[in-house]
Amino acid sequence: MSKGASISGFPEWLPTERVVEQRVIDTLRRVFELNGFIGIETRAVEAGASLLKKGETSKEIYLLSRLQEVGHESDTPLDERLGLHFDLTVPLSRYVVEHSGQLVFPFKRWQIQKVWRGERPQEGRFREFVQADIDVVGNGELPEHYEVELPLVMVRALEALRDFGLPKATVHANNRRLSEGFYRGLGLEDIEGVLREIDKLDKIGADEVARLLVETCGANEDQSRACLELADLSAANGAELAERFDALCARHGIARESEAYALAHQGLETLSMIIDEAARIRPGSVIADLKIARGLDYYTGSVYETFLEGAQSLGSICSGGRYDDLASQGSKRYPGVGLSIGLSRLVSYMLHTAGATASRVSPAAVLVAVWDEADREGSNRIAETLRQRGIAADVAPTAAKLGKQIRYASRLGVPYVWFPAQAVDDGSAQGVDEVKNIVTGDQEAADCKSWEPDTVYARQTIGLKAE
Amino acid sequence: MSKGASISGFPEWLPTERVVEQRVIDTLRRVFELNGFIGIETRAVEAGASLLKKGETSKEIYLLSRLQEVGHESDTPLDERLGLHFDLTVPLSRYVVEHSGQLVFPFKRWQIQKVWRGERPQEGRFREFVQADIDVVGNGELPEHYEVELPLVMVRALEALRDFGLPKATVHANNRRLSEGFYRGLGLEDIEGVLREIDKLDKIGADEVARLLVETCGANEDQSRACLELADLSAANGAELAERFDALCARHGIARESEAYALAHQGLETLSMIIDEAARIRPGSVIADLKIARGLDYYTGSVYETFLEGAQSLGSICSGGRYDDLASQGSKRYPGVGLSIGLSRLVSYMLHTAGATASRVSPAAVLVAVWDEADREGSNRIAETLRQRGIAADVAPTAAKLGKQIRYASRLGVPYVWFPAQAVDDGSAQGVDEVKNIVTGDQEAADCKSWEPDTVYARQTIGLKAE
Known part of the structure; x- marks a missing residue:
C-alpha cells in the first residue's frame, strides 16, 4: 500500500498489489460458486433505523448528507438518514425480507463488497475495506448441517489461497447457548457483559478478564474462575467435549435437571456435531474453542473465528455464526448462518508478510x-x-x-x-x-x-x- | 429490479438479474484486459477539496459524517470533510498524482466501481450506480492516437455485449477546441454557457436552445443561429468535415488568419483523424457529431457520447473525452483521455427492454x-x-x-x-x-x-x- 495514502484508514492498492487482491477475489468467488452459492450485491447504504439496530459495530457508522443539506443535517431523524453499511449481514437480512417472495429458500449467497466503519483513525484499522461473505438463510427454519458445511466451505476457500502465501487456517467454533447456559447455571445474569469480557481474553489475558468479570458483571471470585475454566476447556472430539463439560458443571454445582444445563447442552450438541463432522471430512480444520464469544454481535448459536498458523497476532480473519433473530417479517423468521472474511486485512498480510507478488502488472502478454x-x-x-x-x-x-x-x-x-x-x-x-x-x-x-x-x-x- | 426497493435511486438487482450484471462486468473486464488495461480500485471517498473542484456533478456529492459527529458536522470545513466519489475520473487523477512514482506511463487503467450522486430522487435517476471506465494518462504528454484507440476499445467492449441483447452502439465525437474556436470567432465570450445550452439540444430542441443562447449567453440572433448550424454539421469523412467547416466559417465571417480559427482548426484536425482512423478500422463505429458538448465537465479536447440504435431516449451510455488539466503536481501535468460506461443504466436496459435473462440463478450444474x-x-x-x-x-x-x-x-x-x-x-x-x-x-x-x-x-x- 502506498505510504502516501492521504486519508488514514482508507487503504488503496498499487496496481501490482491490486493484481493480488483481484486474484484473491476471483479465487474466493470460484470456490463459492462451485459450492452453489449465488452472488448478490446490495446497495452500499441502508436506512439509519436498520444500521443502528444490532451489533457492536453499529456505533461506528458513517452517515450521509447531500451537499445541499449541509448545516441542516439535524432536521432529519437518525433513523431516516442514510448510512453506509458496516458489514454484509445486516444488508443481507434486509434484502431477504424485502425480496423474500422472489428468492428460493434456503437461500445460499456469496457477496464480496466494500464496507465502511467510522472508527477513530488507528494504526492498522481500516475504515473502508472489503468483506467476502457466505451465508445460508432459511425461511422459518434452517437445518443444522449448514453450521458445519459453511465453515468447511470457508476452509476450502482459504486453502485455495495457500498458493499465494496464506498459512494454514483453522476455524475455532463455539456456541452461544453453551456459554449462556453455563453462565446462567453459575448464577450470572449479565450474559452480554460476560461474553464481552471473555472476548478480550486474547488481548488482555486471564487475570485482567477475571478482574473485569468481578468488577463489571457482578461475578464473585468463584464464578469468575469458572468462566475462565470454561473458556480454557478443549477436547479432541465431541464425546470428550461432553465429558469434560459435564465434569466442569458438576464441579461448579450446575445441576443436570436445571434449565440452564438444558440450554448449555443444546449448544454442546451442535458444537459436538460440528467438530466431529468436520474431523471426518477435513481433520484439524474446525476445532472447539470455548473462549470464542464474538462480543456484542447478533449471533444466537454457533460462533466462529478463524486463525492463521503463525499469524495469531492478526486476530480472526474469518468470523461468523448462526443468527436466528436478525431478520423477521411479521410472524415469519429467517434464521441464517454465515461467515465473513476480512479480505483487505488478509490481502495486506499476503502482500506485506507472506510476500505475495504478481508476475506482472500489465495483463498483456x-x-x-x-x-x-x-x-x-x-x-x-x-x-x-x-x-x-x-x-x-x-x-x-x-x-x-x-x-x-x-x-x-x-x-x-x-x-x-x-x-x-x-x-x-x-x-x-x-x-x-x-x-x-x-x-x-x-x-x-x-x-x-x-x-x-x-x-x-x-x-x-x-x-x-x-x- | 425489485419494486419493493425501499430507497429511491438506490437500485438493487434480484439474484437472476445480478447474474446478467456480473456477466456484463466480466465481459467488459475481459475486453479491457485483452487490450492491456491495468485494473485498479480507488477508495470510495475523497476529500471535499478534490470533489468540489471540477465538473458539473460536484454539486451532487454525498458528504460523510461519523455517528459521533452528528450535530457538529459544521465544525469541519467542507474541503476537509470526506465525500463519496461521483465518478471515477476525479479519483483517477488524484491516484495518478499520489502514486506517480510507482506507475508506468502512459498509464492505461480500467476500473469498474460504484459511484454516488446526491441528486434529488427522480424517476429513472440512480443515486448509486456502477461505472466502467478506461483511461490512458500520460506523464507530461499523451499521444493523440489514444483519442481514437480508446473509443474503439469501448466499441469492441459494447460489441461483446450484443449477445446479451445490446443494440449496435455508435460513438459520437466532437472536440472542445473546435467548438470554442468557432464560438470565439463569432465574437462570443461565454464559452461555458454556450456549451451548456448546446448540450440541451436533444432534450429541448433547437428553438428553445436558440432562445437560451440569446437570453443567457449574450448571443445575438445571428450568433445563435451560427451555433446551431455548427451543431448540425455532419460529414462522411475528415476531408468533407474540413470543407464544410471552412464554408461555415466563411459564411459567418471567421477569418482564417484569426486566433479563433487556429484554435478551431486544431480541434478539427484531431476530430478528422479520429473519424478517418475509426472508419478504416470499424466503419460506422465512430462518427463526428458537432452538437456533443458534455456540459460543464473537465474536458479540454475530444469529447465522446455513445448512443444505442433504437434506444435514443436512453441518452448517452458511454461518455468521456480528453482532459489536459485535471491532474497536475507542481509543474508536472498528467493529460488523459478516457470513457465511462454507465453500467447500471445499461444493465437496466438489457434486463427490462432487451429481455436479457440468465439460464439459471444458481451457479450449480x-x-x-x-x-x-x-x-x-x-x-x-x-x-x-x-x-x-x-x-x-x-x-x-x-x-x-x-x-x-x-x-x-x-x-x-x-x-x-x-x-x-x-x-x-x-x-x-x-x-x-x-x-x-x-x-x-x-x-x-x-x-x-x-x-x-x-x-x-x-x-x-x-x-x-x-x-
Whole structure:
C-alpha cells in the first residue's frame, strides 16, 4: 500500500498489489460458486433505523448528507438518514425480507463488497475495506448441517489461497447457548457483559478478564474462575467435549435437571456435531474453542473465528455464526448462518508478510513494437489479431527507439515484444514478424494468426517473493 | 429490479438479474484486459477539496459524517470533510498524482466501481450506480492516437455485449477546441454557457436552445443561429468535415488568419483523424457529431457520447473525452483521455427492454439428492468430487420427498439432479449412481469421478426472452 495514502484508514492498492487482491477475489468467488452459492450485491447504504439496530459495530457508522443539506443535517431523524453499511449481514437480512417472495429458500449467497466503519483513525484499522461473505438463510427454519458445511466451505476457500502465501487456517467454533447456559447455571445474569469480557481474553489475558468479570458483571471470585475454566476447556472430539463439560458443571454445582444445563447442552450438541463432522471430512480444520464469544454481535448459536498458523497476532480473519433473530417479517423468521472474511486485512498480510507478488502488472502478454508512427496501423492490426485469439496485447505508446519500447514492456512486466516485419530496403521482399521473450532473450519468427505464448508467460500469475 | 426497493435511486438487482450484471462486468473486464488495461480500485471517498473542484456533478456529492459527529458536522470545513466519489475520473487523477512514482506511463487503467450522486430522487435517476471506465494518462504528454484507440476499445467492449441483447452502439465525437474556436470567432465570450445550452439540444430542441443562447449567453440572433448550424454539421469523412467547416466559417465571417480559427482548426484536425482512423478500422463505429458538448465537465479536447440504435431516449451510455488539466503536481501535468460506461443504466436496459435473462440463478450444474439425513455425508462426498473436477454442485437442503428436492433444483434452474446409489434391500449388492437432466428428462447411470454435464447445461448462460 502506498505510504502516501492521504486519508488514514482508507487503504488503496498499487496496481501490482491490486493484481493480488483481484486474484484473491476471483479465487474466493470460484470456490463459492462451485459450492452453489449465488452472488448478490446490495446497495452500499441502508436506512439509519436498520444500521443502528444490532451489533457492536453499529456505533461506528458513517452517515450521509447531500451537499445541499449541509448545516441542516439535524432536521432529519437518525433513523431516516442514510448510512453506509458496516458489514454484509445486516444488508443481507434486509434484502431477504424485502425480496423474500422472489428468492428460493434456503437461500445460499456469496457477496464480496466494500464496507465502511467510522472508527477513530488507528494504526492498522481500516475504515473502508472489503468483506467476502457466505451465508445460508432459511425461511422459518434452517437445518443444522449448514453450521458445519459453511465453515468447511470457508476452509476450502482459504486453502485455495495457500498458493499465494496464506498459512494454514483453522476455524475455532463455539456456541452461544453453551456459554449462556453455563453462565446462567453459575448464577450470572449479565450474559452480554460476560461474553464481552471473555472476548478480550486474547488481548488482555486471564487475570485482567477475571478482574473485569468481578468488577463489571457482578461475578464473585468463584464464578469468575469458572468462566475462565470454561473458556480454557478443549477436547479432541465431541464425546470428550461432553465429558469434560459435564465434569466442569458438576464441579461448579450446575445441576443436570436445571434449565440452564438444558440450554448449555443444546449448544454442546451442535458444537459436538460440528467438530466431529468436520474431523471426518477435513481433520484439524474446525476445532472447539470455548473462549470464542464474538462480543456484542447478533449471533444466537454457533460462533466462529478463524486463525492463521503463525499469524495469531492478526486476530480472526474469518468470523461468523448462526443468527436466528436478525431478520423477521411479521410472524415469519429467517434464521441464517454465515461467515465473513476480512479480505483487505488478509490481502495486506499476503502482500506485506507472506510476500505475495504478481508476475506482472500489465495483463498483456505481448507488446507490439511500432517502427514509425506511420506504421502504427499495422502494429494495431497485429495486436487485434492476437486479442481475437485470446492473447492480451498492448501496442507501444510511441515509435521511440527500440530500447525504450522494450524498457516500457519490461517495466510493465510484459514478457514478449513483437517486431512487425519491415519492408526490406530495396523493396524486393518483405521481412517476417519476429517475437522476442525479453525474460529469456529467445527470439523467433512468428505469425500472429498462429503464435502462442509459452504457458508460463501467457497469464499474470501470483508467486512468493524469494525469502 | 425489485419494486419493493425501499430507497429511491438506490437500485438493487434480484439474484437472476445480478447474474446478467456480473456477466456484463466480466465481459467488459475481459475486453479491457485483452487490450492491456491495468485494473485498479480507488477508495470510495475523497476529500471535499478534490470533489468540489471540477465538473458539473460536484454539486451532487454525498458528504460523510461519523455517528459521533452528528450535530457538529459544521465544525469541519467542507474541503476537509470526506465525500463519496461521483465518478471515477476525479479519483483517477488524484491516484495518478499520489502514486506517480510507482506507475508506468502512459498509464492505461480500467476500473469498474460504484459511484454516488446526491441528486434529488427522480424517476429513472440512480443515486448509486456502477461505472466502467478506461483511461490512458500520460506523464507530461499523451499521444493523440489514444483519442481514437480508446473509443474503439469501448466499441469492441459494447460489441461483446450484443449477445446479451445490446443494440449496435455508435460513438459520437466532437472536440472542445473546435467548438470554442468557432464560438470565439463569432465574437462570443461565454464559452461555458454556450456549451451548456448546446448540450440541451436533444432534450429541448433547437428553438428553445436558440432562445437560451440569446437570453443567457449574450448571443445575438445571428450568433445563435451560427451555433446551431455548427451543431448540425455532419460529414462522411475528415476531408468533407474540413470543407464544410471552412464554408461555415466563411459564411459567418471567421477569418482564417484569426486566433479563433487556429484554435478551431486544431480541434478539427484531431476530430478528422479520429473519424478517418475509426472508419478504416470499424466503419460506422465512430462518427463526428458537432452538437456533443458534455456540459460543464473537465474536458479540454475530444469529447465522446455513445448512443444505442433504437434506444435514443436512453441518452448517452458511454461518455468521456480528453482532459489536459485535471491532474497536475507542481509543474508536472498528467493529460488523459478516457470513457465511462454507465453500467447500471445499461444493465437496466438489457434486463427490462432487451429481455436479457440468465439460464439459471444458481451457479450449480448439479443438485445431489439426499435419501436420508443419515446418508448426507455420502451426498456431500459426491458433490465434493464433482467440485474438485470443476463442476459446481449443491446438495439438497433436507432429505425431503424426492419430488420436493427436484422442485428445489428446478426453482434454482439447476439442470441436473444426482441420485446416489442406494443399498439394495437384501444387502447383496449396491445400486449405482444415476443423474437426471430435469430439463430434458434424460436419466443415466453415472460416476462422479468421470461424468461431465452436456456443454449447454454446464454453465450459467445469458439469453434473450422470447418476444
